[in-house]
Amino acid sequence: MTAGRAGMADQPAMRAPIGPGSLLWHFASDTRSMFPGLSLGLLQLMHPAIGAAVTEHSAFSEQPFERVYRSVPQIWSALLLPDGDARSLRIRDLHSNIAGTDERQRRYHALEPETFWWAHACFTWGIFRSVELFHARQLDDYERARLYAETLSWYDRYGVSSRPVPPDYAAFRAKFDHVCADVLEWTPAVRQALHVRPAAAAAVSSGASPLAGRFLNLVTPDLGLFSIGCMPPIVRRRFDLRLDDDRQRRFDRSASVIRQGARLVPDRLNYSVLRTFLRQTGAHTRADRYQAE
DSSP: OOOOOTTOOSSOOSSOOOSTTOHHHHHHTSGGGGTTHHHHHHHHHHSHHHHHHHHHHSSTTTOTTHHHHHHHHHHHHHHHSTTHHHHHHHHHHTTTTOEEEOTTSOEEETTSHHHHHHHHHHHHHHHHHHHHHHOSSOOOHHHHHHHHHHHHHHHHTTOOOOTTOOSSHHHHHHHHHHHHHHTOOOOHHHHHHHTSOOSHHHHHHTTOOHHHHHHHHHHOSOHHHHHHHTSOHHHHHHTTOOOOHHHHHHHHHHHHHHHHHGGGSOHHHHHHHHHHHHIIIIIOOOGGGOOOO
């Protein structure tokens, strides 16, 4: 990790700048940031408003995984590219007309502050989860606070209300756990997604390139295993998302291999793999426009 502490205060500002040298860039530029991706998508679909919105306003019923493979490269490019502010505003504006009523007659709008925050909170959680599971070196208290402060700057790029945003990482964890325990539901979108084979072939059939499919097979040979294994324990318990003992051991071994094996992969190759994956799945951006530490 190259982000240093020299000259920094003991506690980071509420919002910390993002860019080359920031912790957020460091981890988001790492291939391992992609591994919790399907868990992240399922957590979004479990939110009643988001689950209803993707069912009613996209081709989700025909291509349930296309949303993940389409949106992740756009969101990552909005974070990592020089024109990230403008890209973020375009992402926000794409949601301006997404509204309706869910199957329980509850009205929703994609830009309702709590709903939009949850969509972003899942990406914040995904960054922290990737470090927790797949990095040998864990964050200390300072780094954890600093990384969270940087995710607040990431959220600010969308130009939406910050009213629902927790002020620090402890408050974020408390609110995230509350939503997991009391707000998330077993939505029709989740039921449908879990009945579709979550493998690289799904990515290819949904419009991603064959290269993206090979990448997925390489880094996560069993995406079904990873989609449950990466889930927050509170969600796994609440919705009975179990892995039997053999599959749990397989997931634990896979995470250990990734943690230890990553030490042997040069940073330049690691970042190059991620850039190629993002381009092939929809970012369509020249490689030299991505910057990584």
